[in-house]
Amino acid sequence: GVSHLRMRRLLMPRFHGRQVVQFSSTMQAIATEAAAGWPMGQPFVAQEAMQALSFEIILRVFFGAKEHRKALLRTSLHAVQQTTSPAITFVSMLRHQFGGFGPWAKFCRAMKRLDDTVYSLIAEARHTSSEDDILGLLLSVRHEDGSGLSDLEIRDQLVSLVAAGHETLASALAWALYWLHRHPEVLAHLCDELATLEDDAEFKQLMTLPYLDAVCNET
Numbered sequence: 001g002v003s004h005l006r007m008r009r010l011l012m013p014r015f016h017g018r019q020v021v022q023f024s025s026t027m028q029a030i031a032t033e034a035a036a037g038w039p040m041g042q043p044f045v046a047q048e049a050m051q052a053l054s055f056e057i058i059l060r061v062f063f064g065a066k067e068h069r070k071a072l073l074r075t076s077l078h079a080v081q082q083t084t085s086p087a088i089t090f091v092s093m094l095r096h097q098f099g100g101f102g103p104w105a106k107f108c109r110a111m112k113r114l115d116d117t118v119y120s121l122i123a124e125a126r127h128t129s130s131e132d133d134i135l136g137l138l139l140s141v142r143h144e145d146g147s148g149l150s151d152l153e154i155r156d157q158l159v160s161l162v163a164a165g166h167e168t169l170a171s172a173l174a175w176a177l178y179w180l181h182r183h184p185e186v187l188a189h190l191c192d193e194l195a196t197l198e199d200d201a202e203f204k205q206l207m208t209l210p211y212l213d214a215v216c217n218e219t
Helices: 002-015 024-035 046-063 067-083 086-090 103-125 134-140 151-180 184-194 210-218
Strands: none
Touching: 002 134, 002 151, 024 046, 046 067, 046 134, 046 151, 067 103, 086 103, 103 134, 103 151, 134 151, 151 184, 151 210, 184 210
């Protein structure tokens, strides 16, 4: 509705072009570091590895590289994940506190801890005035009257982006690896194309590779 369109008009200019490209080097560094720890010559669970990778990317790109931020968020987000279940998602009658017991009460407590963490990071970031992460970009958004987003608006955007981006990114990456290794001719073609670039090729160079683009789109 109207509120969605208003927020979309505010946010889209900040998440386009060079504002997003600036995060590519961070993502590449995280991926390179993660890949160095994967076992060579033996199988491992790609889904788990991709979940760890996507989680680290989200923590760094969304909230910055400060270790205390990452530690707080990692603990809070894991608590929410562990208390989220199909039961409370699909059975509305279970979404009651029941005197502080049960799955919904546990989930609400985990969300409260996450909210407290996010709000504390927002308060901290308001004093740094940096646009090096997505939290900083959200703080730079201005309404038509010149006012910024409220803490609640920023919290909603951050939590929505994390919830929408974590599992979906991990699943897409895992499926890409799954199918590439079941079609060796495709994997060979992709590796040949990637070999035309240096190992430290920038994001813009990777974006020019047509077969890589096709593999991503097909996945």
